[in-house]
Amino acid sequence: MPSHLPTRREALKAAAAAGVTVAMSRLPQLAAASAPPAPAPKRPAAPQSFAAKASMIGMPISITPLARQDLDALFDDMRQRAGVTAVFPFAYTHEPHRCGVPPAAGFHGGNYGIPHLEYYHDTPLTYADMRAPEFGDVDVLARVIPAARKHGIATFAFFLEDNVRPTAVPHWEALYTVDHHGRRSDRQPGGPCHNNPYYQAFTLGLVEDYARSYELGGIMWGSERQSGLLNALNLSQSNSVDPGQTTCFCEFCQKKGRDLGIDVERARQGFGEIEKFVLASRAGERPRDGYFTAT
Numbered sequence: 001m002p003s004h005l006p007t008r009r010e011a012l013k014a015a016a017a018a019g020v021t022v023a024m025s026r027l028p029q030l031a032a033a034s035a036p037p038a039p040a041p042k043r044p045a046a047p048q049s050f051a052a053k054a055s056m057i058g059m060p061i062s063i064t065p066l067a068r069q070d071l072d073a074l075f076d077d078m079r080q081r082a083g084v085t086a087v088f089p090f091a092y093t094h095e096p097h098r099c100g101v102p103p104a105a106g107f108h109g110g111n112y113g114i115p116h117l118e119y120y121h122d123t124p125l126t127y128a129d130m131r132a133p134e135f136g137d138v139d140v141l142a143r144v145i146p147a148a149r150k151h152g153i154a155t156f157a158f159f160l161e162d163n164v165r166p167t168a169v170p171h172w173e174a175l176y177t178v179d180h181h182g183r184r185s186d187r188q189p190g191g192p193c194h195n196n197p198y199y200q201a202f203t204l205g206l207v208e209d210y211a212r213s214y215e216l217g218g219i220m221w222g223s224e225r226q227s228g229l230l231n232a233l234n235l236s237q238s239n240s241v242d243p244g245q246t247t248c249f250c251e252f253c254q255k256k257g258r259d260l261g262i263d264v265e266r267a268r269q270g271f272g273e274i275e276k277f278v279l280a281s282r283a284g285e286r287p288r289d290g291y292f293t294a295t
């Protein structure tokens, strides 16, 4: 055991001093005031090829052109006209616009690569649930990766979480958030619940599957969520969010809340009061003391 553990103040002082040292070493004109001048080290300029490799020009892309078009011509065009060095296909999605098709009732979507079931455990989703059927037997990732590489383009599987619950895949329902009225979410501001162990297991399986099954440049995971309070107050990326759909009150979030000492029922009542407040304001009912706003 060390004989003296630094206090918070001492630790901050040390960190600040270290920070100043680093900052001053990068600003010779300031360092000169407190340190003897030292000859500036001569550094060779970075070779141009290194600079070019250090930057990436990436392009998110829906699935349909990757499944149907002449990829050689497509990637040549991307490379020549835009200097693209990486493509980010929406490799797993149940939302038609990310697949690149018009909205349609019963759209299925899913994994546009092949799900390898050995990587998926403790999830209610089956192979048929996960495998996207829109392009028959085409494994879009297997089609894209070598074709892109020929043009110096790396492939990053882009897994952007769906907010809209896929009605064509009912097993997803148990993975979605629950609002403060106890209803399962089916759209913004809800989505799959990050505290749901079955969703965690699915995500882990998908990432491991992609990482082990395909020679990807990388994986990009996207989750566009805000807190329940911001959603209830309509301070969200989506307009006119229903303040009655504040999440999440699923069994797993309730347990996590209780374990953290949160009174779940009080929180539920609080969101109910916010819901009434927001709906009243939308109906033009002004509070007695008005609203405080800052811009």
Ligand SMILES: [Zn+2]
Binding pocket: 177, 178, 193, 194, 195, 196, 248, 249, 250, 251, 252, 253, 254
């Ligand atoms: Zn939850």
